[in-house]
Amino acid sequence: MRAIDIQGDTGDSTILVGEVLESLGKYAPLEKTAVITDTNVRRHYQKDFPSCEVIEIGAGEVIKNLDSVGKICQRLMDMGADRSSFIVGIGGGVVSDIAGFVASIYLRGVRFGFVSTTLLSQVDASVGGKNGVNLGGYKNMIGVFNQPEFVICDMNLLKTLPERELLSGFAEIVKHAAIGDPRLFSYLEENYEKAINLDPQVIEKLVSDSLNIKSSIVNRDEKEKGERRKLNFGHTFGHAIEKTTGISHGEAVSAGMVIASELSKKTGYLSPKEARKIESLLKKLKLPVRLQIDPENVLAAIRKDKKRIGSAINFVFLKGISHAVVEEVSINALDEAIRDLPDCPRDQVTVLTDISEVKNES
Numbered sequence: 001m002r003a004i005d006i007q008g009d010t011g012d013s014t015i016l017v018g019e020v021l022e023s024l025g026k027y028a029p030l031e032k033t034a035v036i037t038d039t040n041v042r043r044h045y046q047k048d049f050p051s052c053e054v055i056e057i058g059a060g061e062v063i064k065n066l067d068s069v070g071k072i073c074q075r076l077m078d079m080g081a082d083r084s085s086f087i088v089g090i091g092g093g094v095v096s097d098i099a100g101f102v103a104s105i106y107l108r109g110v111r112f113g114f115v116s117t118t119l120l121s122q123v124d125a126s127v128g129g130k131n132g133v134n135l136g137g138y139k140n141m142i143g144v145f146n147q148p149e150f151v152i153c154d155m156n157l158l159k160t161l162p163e164r165e166l167l168s169g170f171a172e173i174v175k176h177a178a179i180g181d182p183r184l185f186s187y188l189e190e191n192y193e194k195a196i197n198l199d200p201q202v203i204e205k206l207v208s209d210s211l212n213i214k215s216s217i218v219n220r221d222e223k224e225k226g227e228r229r230k231l232n233f234g235h236t237f238g239h240a241i242e243k244t245t246g247i248s249h250g251e252a253v254s255a256g257m258v259i260a261s262e263l264s265k266k267t268g269y270l271s272p273k274e275a276r277k278i279e280s281l282l283k284k285l286k287l288p289v290r291l292q293i294d295p296e297n298v299l300a301a302i303r304k305d306k307k308r309i310g311s312a313i314n315f316v317f318l319k320g321i322s323h324a325v326v327e328e329v330s331i332n333a334l335d336e337a338i339r340d341l342p343d344c345p346r347d348q349v350t351v352l353t354d355i356s357e358v359k360n361e362s
């Protein structure tokens with residue numbers, strides 16, 4: 001097991017890579033703990049939950065809203081949860097985002113931790129102290145910064161994850177490698193098959209190296225005033241594609257990273273060879289790289305991005321693999337730039353299997 005520490009203004013957090021769900025009692029006071037989980041995780045793993053109150057919240061992005069928050073708080077009240085209560089979110093990013101938010105506002109805040117059950121949440125969502133819910137169709141509009149006391153990343157739980165959810169996690173790992181770790185990038189190039197097959201050693205290394213990148217950035221810039229913006233590599237277009245096509249976050253970010261690499265190439269920052277390496281790695285990890293999208297809709301979504309500053313946006317370019325830079329660019333310039341790209345994003349189409357699979361239940 002490896003422990004990675006995060007020191008935030010809102011508290012310290014320890015990420016336990018390779019720890020197991022069954023050891024939860026070492027970190028949370030079980031007699032005072034309420035577990036928040038989703039339907040799929042409960043179905044697979046309730047047998048390994050400690051014996052404490054369990055609040056189940058359905059599953060999927062659709063439940064990440066204020067309505068669920070209200071219902072959970074009501075359940076906590078009904079069960080007599082008080083200031084000394086402890087909340088553990090056991091699930092993927094949806095559960096950790098909601099559970100962390102509830103724990104931050106119930107009685108003005110109670111202690112909390114997570115057991116992270118998807119690859120995406122292990123390498124990204126449950127780490128870094130951002131918690132919150134969607135509002136009116138817009139992602140993460142309501143939320144707080146607050147660090148969980150611990151995050152258990154139990155690799156065994158990934159075995160039941162649907163393949164497309166697993167692949168989504170790889171997109172964030174490629175992102176971490178592409179913005180800050182050339183060795184991780186090479187390691188992925190060499191071990192992608194083992195990674196897809198969930199080789200325990202390879203997965204543990206990928207998760208902990210990825211967390212090293214994210215945690216060191218969060219330690220330097222918890223509130224996203226500067227360096228943390230690099231973690232948005234691929235996400236300006238990724239979020240817009242996710243919103244307009246309905247594909248999963250990781251898949252959209254994969255296509256978004258290809259567009260960001262193309263724009264970095266166009267600006268003269270990234271060599272054609274490096275851009276090809278990024279695209280090729282994503283393809284090896286079975287992620288979509290070029291999607292048929294409607295530039296009008298995508299740009300309209302970017303114009304509503306909550307991270308935009310008036311008519312401009314902080315865009316993450318690569319000045320080489322593992323060297324990210326953030327520059328303010330006008331959204332109009334982005335609009336022109338993507339229309340100019342030779343074969344991106346319109347002409348090459350990766351045909352996805354049925355999109356409804358993205359939201360499937362294992």
Ligand SMILES: NC(=O)c1ccc[n+]([C@@H]2O[C@H](COP(=O)([O-])OP(=O)(O)OC[C@H]3O[C@@H](n4cnc5c(N)ncnc54)[C@H](O)[C@@H]3O)[C@@H](O)[C@H]2O)c1
Pocket residue numbers: 038039040041044059060061064091092093094095097117118119120121124125126127128129130131139140157158159160161162165168249359360361362
């Ligand atoms: N707070 C942050 O910094 C941050 C960062 C990135 C993403 N996010 C958020 O995370 C969310 C996405 O997270 P996600 O990809 O983990 O999605 P998710 O939590 O919806 O999980 C994906 C699917 O897998 C199922 N599942 C979870 N664990 C399983 C397991 N071990 N076995 C079988 N099925 C399992 C879930 O029920 C769900 O159907 C988004 O809402 C996104 O906004 C937050």
Ligand SMILES: [Zn+2]
Pocket residue numbers: 124172235249253
């Ligand atoms: Zn992401």
